Amino acid sequence: MDQLSATISEMLKAYPDPNGARPVANYPATMYGVTITFHVLSWVAVGFRLHTRLRVVREPWWDDLFVFLAAIVNLVSVIAFLGGIKYGLGHHLVYIINTLPIMMKYLYVTNAAYHTTTALIKVSLLLQYLRLFRQGTLRWVCIILLATVAGWGLAFSFLAWFPCLPVSGFWHRTASSKCYGFGYRTMDEARMTLFIFAGTNMFFDAVIFMIPLTEYFRPGLRKKQVLAMTGLFAMGSLVVLMAILRLWSTFKHSSDAIKSFDFTWWYPEVLIISCLEVDFAIMCASMPIFWPTVVANFNAIFVTKEVHITHQDRVQDFEMGRPTSLKSTASQEGLTKLPSGEQKSYYYNDFGEDASIGRTPALTVNEQEAPQRRML
Template sequence: MADEFTTIIGGMMQSPPNPNEPIPFTNHLGTMYGVSIPFHVLSWIFVAFRLHTRLRVVREPGLDDLFVVLAALFNLVSLITFLKSTKHGMGQHLIYILPELQQTMLWLYMTNAAYHTTTALIKVSLLLQYLRLFREGSRRIVCIVLLLLVVSWGIAFSFMAWVPCFPVRGFWDRTLDPPAKCYGFGYRGVNEAKHTVLAFAASNMTLDIAILLIPLTEYFRQDLRRKQLFAMTGLFALGLIVVLMATFRLWSIFKHNQNLTQSFDFTWWYPEVLIFSCLEVDFAIMCASVPIFWPTVVASCSHIFVTSEVRISHHQRLNNNSRDEFEMLRTHSMKSTASTEGLNSTASLEQKSFYNGYDTETGRDRRIETTKVQVQPYAQPPRTL
């Protein structure tokens, strides 16, 4: 690696890139922070809703919840180290950051290893979630086979990412004596590292597509309701975004590996790959969490919005000319035998419609309003109270 490194650096010094060339959109700090942070926060909100539903509502947590939390934690590590690397040369040409290249490689090691682990954990979580749904049949067998494949794939690439060199320090410190033995992601050779990155990106995209297609058969159910159809459409839309981000990541790696010198200038083109990586994992976490808490959200909407039919009716009061008058006389009282006071029918109010105790025309609460009535004592003119 020392000889190849020296040769490529010498070639870049002889023909250095233009320091005044336009900076790509993805290399701006505003882009890296503005794209990665909001979607990462949104993914944590989805995880929080998922955990609330599983722990407090249905009270049935499972291994899939554990793996999605682990995926979110490793994703957080990947994001922090990615943003930290921007302060140590990430987004600039390699030839101009040689004095701090060791720090750049250290942060790149952390974000690269955490990302590869996250992709494996979220796939395992999704497949475990499928196993809770498919109790029998061919789909369960497919899930088990795919789960074993994902676990093997994840262990292999995660180990290669966390231990790219022996000792590990050799990944960012190329001055060790004797030199570290590196392989794969360890940049022992530019072509070897490029092939390893491309192999991971291609296999990662393939597994995402396979996992997305497993529940696709639900679309062909004859008893599928419209709400379930819309929910599954939203779920597959998120899944397609995950596959799309993985595809863009693979395309970006291909695009920036046209020649040896360009591929070695990874600090200049790698921010675009890292942004696609962050979006891919964020949407994968959201895709895994939506089916868990969405039924609870739909059920809660009935308590927020009026969804029941209400029957509204009105009744007419008796008027003074009605024959159905009532008179209750207290002509014989234990305390006052002289009382001849009586209670007659009330005067007619203006006919109005009421909804649950409220006047639909004035908006006044009729439940607490004092009603005006006419009381007609015996042998006295009527008076209004």
């Protein structure tokens, strides 16, 4: 009998208070509400990213493939996490002993998928950086980090997908089951595996999201670029914060051996933080790709065309611009010249009988009549 089986036997001797205070994270409404909401947002970000790369710029690359794979595996993790609620996740282990094997199957899938997703999203970000840094020191830093993260991800993914040999030993303990690492063979071994992963995961998150910081201080950045990069770093900071909270939550529940094995009670908090960490990382990796397209479309929708109005005085009257018209010629001649050739200061047009035959002579006004004409 391994330590997990022995500890469960000890827990059955001292039942926890069923009416005790229940953490907020243990309520199904919390688990469903938080997890589904941010998971949908992450898929929206991935959808915008893929649309931009496949339909707008038509330049997909490996980083797009890896972020899509990360989203798929993350979906598997979320489904398994929420599926375990029905079989006792969020309750004390001793009260779900009959459904524990089924719940452990869901826990196995969500735990393994989470560890794989964290590796995939880091690889996607580093591949994205390689498109940005074509040469220089930062490119070599990204290449070295990419190789390191790939090896780290393969190692912990193997430990998560094969915690026991055979794998069924994770949810169905037998004498032939050989468990290690995440398989909870001993508490010290499981705690050490969790701490090493959480610590290295937090370290890689911090380093990866600090690499573009050099661009932030590049001279000549426009205000919009500064705001966009500030938003990107803020999102990256949330990812690092979630990694720190996950490590803290794991430490918090590892002080007492008996309580630490009551993982069905305290693990929902860790799983919610893990889901938020991955969702924020996917959104952070996708925003720089689709955000310029979104901004351009917003401008096309909400900004009208600019119209510049200029004013130019015309020297000639409209009628003067039509010298080929008989009527216009008469008008032009009448407005500018008297039959006698004498020019006067005041003109008016009676539009009388002469107007009906196309002639609009300008009548002269003598100096005595001029004031009266002005009053009219």
